[in-house]
Amino acid sequence: MGSRGASERTFPWRLVLLLGCAVAAISWIIAVDVVRLRRAVETTDTKPVFAGAIAALCTAAWLGTMAAQRRSGSRQQASVRTWMVIGWLVAVFFALIATHSRRGYEPGRGELTSAVEVGVVTYLTVIAGLFIVGIVALFWWQHRANRPITHDPDDLVEVWRVEPSAGDRRRKPYFEARCECGWSGQHIYETTPGARSKAFAIAHRHGSHVVPELFQD
Ligand SMILES: [Zn+2]
Numbered sequence: 589m590g591s592r593g594a595s596e597r598t599f600p601w602r603l604v605l606l607l608g609c610a611v612a613a614i615s616w617i618i619a620v621d622v623v624r625l626r627r628a629v630e631t632t633d634t635k636p637v638f639a640g641a642i643a644a645l646c647t648a649a650w651l652g653t654m655a656a657q658r659r660s661g662s663r664q665q666a667s668v669r670t671w672m673v674i675g676w677l678v679a680v681f682f683a684l685i686a687t688h689s690r691r692g693y694e695p696g697r698g699e700l701t702s703a704v705e706v707g708v709v710t711y712l713t714v715i716a717g718l719f720i721v722g723i724v725a726l727f728w729w730q731h732r733a734n735r736p737i738t739h740d741p742d743d744l745v746e747v748w749r750v751e752p753s754a755g756d757r758r759r760k761p762y763f764e765a766r767c768e769c770g771w772s773g774q775h776i777y778e779t780t781p782g783a784r785s786k787a788f789a790i791a792h793r794h795g796s797h798v799v800p801e802l803f804q805d
Pocket residue numbers: 590738739740743767768769770771794795
């Protein structure tokens with residue numbers, strides 16, 4: 589029974605393959621760009637490199653704030669945020685095209701000559717690097733979350749009623765069984781007929797020590 593929660597989630601091979609290809613392609617572009625930047629810095633000054641890197645870090649902070657706020661605020665604010673991110677992605681796409689034309693990979697050509705080019709390529713390189721770090725961190729975290737669960741027969745199983753946070757309109761209150769071993773059962777929305785007893789039934793299927801009281805979150 590203890591492995592039930594773990595076996596329900598299978599390893600997403602296709603997603604890993606797709607992201608692996610994306611990471612490989614981005615890494616190759618980063619490698620080429622780092623070489624171009626080093627060549628450019630030998631002849632021009634380093635100020636555009638710092639400016640590009642700082643701009644990239646500010647963008648990462650801005651995107652992080654967007655991600656944290658995605659469930660709060662009105663529908664209108666959410667749509668404004670979505671359009672800002674789309675606008676940013678379009679700008680990045682055109683900046684990438686402008687600084688990575690095919691001639692850029694031919695030996696002796698595609699040198700970064702202007703300060704703007706150096707700044708933009710630094711910006712894109714740092715963003716790409718952070719993207720790869722983010723993907724690796726996400727998978728590491730996912731892998732940790734999917735680790736096999738070993739249920740001790742003495743572990744207590746509790747049933748919780750979870751109230752979505754204020755401002756979160758997209759979710760409804762639900763019941764969830766949770767065990768000391770780290771297992772948690774599927775979410776049963778409160779609006780489902782017999783939701784509460786279903787959640788307790790799930791808890792009893794997982795372990796024999798089910799706390800009869802309902803917990804609130
Ligand atoms: Zn357990």
